[in-house]
Amino acid sequence: MFRPLPVAIGLRYLRAKRRNGFISFISLASILGIALGVTALITTLAVMSGFQKEIRDRMLGMAAHATVSGYGQPLQEWRHAVQVAMADPRVAGAAPYIEKEALISGADNQPAMLRGVDPAQEGKVSVLPAKMVQGTLAQLTPGSFNIVLGKELALWLGVSVGDDVIVTLADFRSTPVGGVQTMKRFRVSGIFEAGYNEFDKGLAVVNLADLQRVLRMGGGVTGVRLKLHDMDQAFDVARTLALKLKGPYRVSDWTQDNANLFRALKMEKTVMAILLSLIVAMGAFNLVSSQVMLVTDKQADIAILRTLGLTPGQVMRVFMVQGSLIGIIGTVAGVIGGILLTLNLNRILQGIESLFGVQLLPEDVYYITGLPTDMQAHDVVVIVLVALAMAFIATLYPAWRAARTAPAEALRYE
Structure with a gap:
């Protein structure tokens, strides 16, 4: 050679x-x-x-791959947004949600993100139903004012299933004596463990209809959460939805929400x-x-x-x-x-x-x-x-x- x-x-x-x-x-x-x-x-x-x-x-098991929300006001036409999203073959599921920052009081006080969900549809966009370690998500029935807490959050609050907590929201409502913060008593019906500290210590979940009543939102929601077949296509799907939707909608994806x-x-x-x-x-x-x-x-x-x-x-x-x-x-x-x-x-x-x-x-x-x-x-x-x-x-x-x-x-x- x-x-x-x-x-x-x-x-x-x-x-x-x-x-x-x-x-x-x-x-x-x-x-x-x-x-x-x-x-x-x-x-x-x-x-x-x-x-x-x-x-x-672990994060995207609980967070949305993409979201469609209103500009600084409740999204009333969210059903139309769900229909447009589900028409895209890249979208695996869609569900409405409400999110508000809150202070939760039990034996101690802890700030947390309060999320209102539809228990029947939440499994389409997150793994929350499978992460329940006590109770079930189905116990969040309309009018029951039950609440599901992250494991770490329940530990810091010093509460367990069956205990009551007071949820204080930043929204004020007018009364004859002036503005009063929105407060509501909820009963702990379940505890979840997502394996991610941001959710286990900082998330509380209630029924969508209950939170609408507390916030007096009527039929409005914060937005619609989307789950995709391929999370890496989130930006493309979000951009496509933004072009298709006719209205004051804001569309974002997980790469923007967690960019830092x-x-x-x-x-x-x-x-x-x-x-x-x-x-x-x-x-x-x-x-x-x-x-x-x-x-x-x-x-x-x-x-x-x-x-x-x-x-x-x-x-x-x-x-x-x-x-x-x-x-x-x-x-x-x-x-x-x-x-x-x-x-x-x-x-x-x-x-x-x-x-x-x-x-x-x-x-x-x-x-x-x-x-x-x-x-x-x-x-x-x-x-x-x-x-x-x-x-x-x-x-x-x-x-x-x-x-x-x-x-x-x-x-x-x-």
Whole structure:
């Protein structure tokens, strides 16, 4: 099989025993450094993507993928909005809702978001019915003035099923003695646990009709919540609805409502990737050192190759091939190690816990137990390209030095 001369010589240098064993040790350290950096990058980004996906799934299980609401006033024609939304094949479900900030009083006071829902339709847009740990959502019947609390919220209020709470809203109503805040007594009929602190500590749910009566909204609602077959199409669906609806409607999607959270998660992932890339950079610096020492060790060989007709460019390619192969070996080893480590991360975590008798992610502290991973092909490809680019750049200076070798000077003392 034909191979260009620089490639053949570069491969031979890679396989041949070195007179200076320290050079071989530095080359091995370069391979291990690059492999370690690639492994750490793949595993860390997979874990961070896993946490991001877990947070997103838990949040969107309770929040809407997209919403249609009125501009600063109750939405009266919400049934028309539901019809237009459900006509879109990308929409899986739609349900009306009312949301108001409230202060809930039990044994203690806690602020929370009070949400009015239709229990019969809520299952179309959220996982709330499946997250009930006490009671059922069906107990929120019109006129019962029952309320369902998040588990953490009930704990902070010091109440349980069967207790009464006082809900105070920011809305004022006129009375003969002046403006009075809207207050209503509700009975706790159920408790849910969504596994996401924003809802478990900050959400209370009542019947839609009961909240309409308390707020004197008539048949109006805050808006309509939508669940989509593909949450990643939320922006496109929201934009399409905004164009189809004829009226003063406001349309938003989950990427807008939670932009700061996901921007922060993305920034954290990016910063971590940059920091861990320094491990790969350290392997590349070791590669520069080993290649410079190799060039010094092979001065006589380079001079002989030059006298036999090898051009400076070909000499440069010899050492670029040899150094790049070290980078490729380290990158491939790192990719294999990273994939294996990511796939077995939870087993390793369980082994450490059983070996040392500790619980690294206790359930009473963390909502997420274990290490969720989401290894994305895009991340792996980017990591491989960055590692190979660093390894290639690291070969340029030693190869350039080799190309500048003067044959007469190198052979003078041989």
